[in-house]
Amino acid sequence: MEDLLEEKGWTKAEFARRLGCSTKHVSQLLSGKVPLTDDLAMALASVLGGTAAFWLEREARYREGLKLQETYDRLEAEADLLNELPMTWLVKEGCVKRYRHRGQQLSEVLRFFGVASVDSYRACYANPGAVFRASAVFGKDAGAVAAWIRRSELAAEQVRTAPWNEPGFRRCLRELRSLTAEPDPKVFIPKLTQACAEQGVAVVFVPTPPKCPASGMTLWRKGKAILVSSLRYKSNDQLWFTFFHEAGHLLLHGKKMVFIEGLDGLDPEKEREADEFARDFLIPPEYTDELESLRSEPGIRRFATKIGIHPGIVVGRLQKEGILSWKALNDLKQRYDWGDDGSVVARPCAGS
16 A cells, blocks of 8 residues: 555655545554554545455455464464474475475465364374384384375375275275286276275375385275375285285274374284285185296296286285295386376386
8 A cells, every 4th residue: 555655646644634534543554553444445445546345355365464474473383393294295296385484384284284283283193093004124204104194185085986885895806806917007097996986995096205114004084995005115016915905904994993004003913814815815715726836937927817917916925925035036027106297107017
């Protein structure tokens, strides 16, 4: 408003005379110390142009800005939370914008997590009551895990699903097993996600931030089952084992727990059950004796074709059981990576 006065060449005293109020009131109005009333908005419209609604809207935006700044200043005292989170990753992945003011940055982070306060964040994400599973060899960080959980939730919100259908999901898994023979994620992922969504399961692929050594996760939100793969090991044997392992959690272990493959809080019995579920789904027990005799690439290829899975999955099973070394026949596995658009893409591989 002061710019307009300068353009017109008016002093505050002249402006006050035109508005019909005191110079002191004009000074307080220009400094934001007094609110703009309906009557004064009408007067401004007459003196400066525009409408009363225009000036009242500007006043509302100004007051909102003041309240936001007050909020940012208050949040600055709690901004140590930012040190617990993978901020570089969150910004790089487009989850949050970068701000210089730490209170404003914390406000942005709370918006990402969908919570109103730091206390709410800690109640919802810092201790999600999860049962965790995965490799404890790597470092892990509660803030990084929380960020991955939240990003997975947001990704799953974009997946429209039917209501949870346990019998239907069991049947669906039997049909999906044939997709394990398909090496191209552009082919199998759309079919996988659509089939699962029809049974009430949102399947999403979400990369993890540093210090979150997880390969898979299952959780429930508003009756929707969410199954997440991080593509941690970037090979088809691990991708499919993780998928069926997490599917086992959904079918075997109810809706009250979050299972994250990789962190403290491991429930050995539930993990053993999910492991066995995935193992036997991919290669049924009746083939165990034949599996133990496999050593050569031609034999593995024939066996994989016979039972309808990719040979890389057979190699992974043989390595897991010590029949093959971890370095043997890895060329039979299909490798994956993250594309520039965040999708899963296949890497060239001798076994593809």
